[in-house]
Amino acid sequence: MSTMSLPRIPLGSSSSAPDxxxxxxxxxxxxxxxxxxxxxxxxxxxxxxxxxxxxxxxSFPEFLGSSLVWREVAVTxxxxxxxxxxxxxxxxxxxxxxxxxxxxxxxxxxxxxVATAVPSTILALIxxxxxxxxxxxxxxxxxxxxxxxxxxxxxxxxxxxxxxxxEMGAVYRIRGIESVRHVLLPQVTPYAFTALRNEYAHAWKxxxxxxLFIINSGMGWQFSQAFDRFQLVPVMHWLLVFMxxxxxxxxxxxxxxxxxxxxxxxxx
Numbered sequence: 564m565s566t567m568s569l570p571r572i573p574l575g576s577s578s579s580a581p582d583x584x585x586x587x588x589x590x591x592x593x594x595x596x597x598x599x600x601x602x603x604x605x606x607x608x609x610x611x612x613x614x615x616x617x618x619x620x621x622s623f624p625e626f627l628g629s630s631l632v633w634r635e636v637a638v639t640x641x642x643x644x645x646x647x648x649x650x651x652x653x654x655x656x657x658x659x660x661x662x663x664x665x666x667x668x669x670x671x672x673x674x675x676x677v678a679t680a681v682p683s684t685i686l687a688l689i690x691x692x693x694x695x696x697x698x699x700x701x702x703x704x705x706x707x708x709x710x711x712x713x714x715x716x717x718x719x720x721x722x723x724x725x726x727x728x729x730e731m732g733a734v735y736r737i738r739g740i741e742s743v744r745h746v747l748l749p750q751v752t753p754y755a756f757t758a759l760r761n762e763y764a765h766a767w768k769x770x771x772x773x774x775l776f777i778i779n780s781g782m783g784w785q786f787s788q789a790f791d792r793f794q795l796v797p798v799m800h801w802l803l804v805f806m807x808x809x810x811x812x813x814x815x816x817x818x819x820x821x822x823x824x825x826x827x828x829x830x831x
Contacts, residue, residue, distance in 0.1 A: 619799045626800040629792050636804065639774065639781040642698065644767050646705035650762070651755070654713035661714070662721050675711040683769050687776040700777040701770060708769045709762045716761075719739065720754030756821040763817065764809055771805065 604616045626632060661668035686704045694700035732796035774783025782801060 589716075614796045614799055619796055619803070622796060623800060623803065626797070627804075631664075632804065635782050636650075636808065637684050639770055639783070640808075642701050642770050642774075642781065643705070643763075646702045646770065647709065647759075647762065649702065650706045650709045650713055650756075654710050654717050654758075657710070657714045658717040658721055661718050662711070671714070673737055675714055678707060678711040683772055684776075687773045690773065691777050694777070696778050698778065701773040701781075705766050705769050705775040709766055712765070713758045716754045716758040717751065720751040723750065723754075747757050753825060756825070758815075760813065760817060760821070763813065767805070767809055787829065 600616065603613070606613045657671050661671050683704065686707055687700075690700035690703045694703060770781070771783035772788065774781040775787050778784065782805060786798065786801050789795075789801065
């Protein structure tokens with residue numbers, strides 16, 4: 564007597580796992596933000612060195628209405644984006660050299676090890692002596708600071724490229740630009756986005772720090788001006804703008820772009 568097997572009913576869909584992780588990340592981020600606001604509210608009422616949250620938020624719309632604020636934000640943003648672009652180009656070249664050349668790979672590995680140990684403040688002071696008060700000093704600090712970390716991730720991405728895909732590209736005579744576009748880039752792109760997410764916030768912090776020492780413009784300069792005059796409310800205003808810019812660009816631009824570019828991974 565033959566028995567008919569019943570179809571197995573899946574208890575859960577594997578495709579929902581990324582959605583659950585994303586929801587958990589959102590919940591944890593919101594909870595952390597709420598705890599930060601509660602801590603600010605308590606410290607503002609209990610101490611004199613931190614302005615109260617009500618006082619800061621009450622004058623925040625007027626602060627945002629100033630053209631000076633957005634001009635300084637634009638200046639700092641251009642420095643961050645330009646410096647990161649230069650760092651990514653140099654890091655890509657360095658990662659290729661580390662993969663292809665044993666001697667120069669060791670040289671660059673030594674540079675990476677040394678550069679990761681140098682504090683950003685020391686680099687800012689060195690840039691001040693070399694470049695004086697110019698944008699080149701800010702770019703120098705950001706590139707030297709972020710380059711090692713980007714290089715390591717891109718190098719790992721190049722090392723992780725599949726030999727079978729490379730051989731398949733050779734069989735189908737996919738060479739030159741087409742090979743880079745259809746074989747190499749899809750495998751390295753996840754590592755590049757990881758480097759971008761990690762170093763974007765890092766670059767913002769380094770630029771603001773460099774502006775404190777090197778140049779008389781940008782958000783860092785405005786931080787120092789308000790702090791030198793003991794204007795703590797404007798200091799908190801600039802801090803809020805800084806945090807909102809980082810969160811907005813990461814969650815509204817970088818992460819959606821990453822999800823769109825890497826959507827093929829969820830389908831594979």
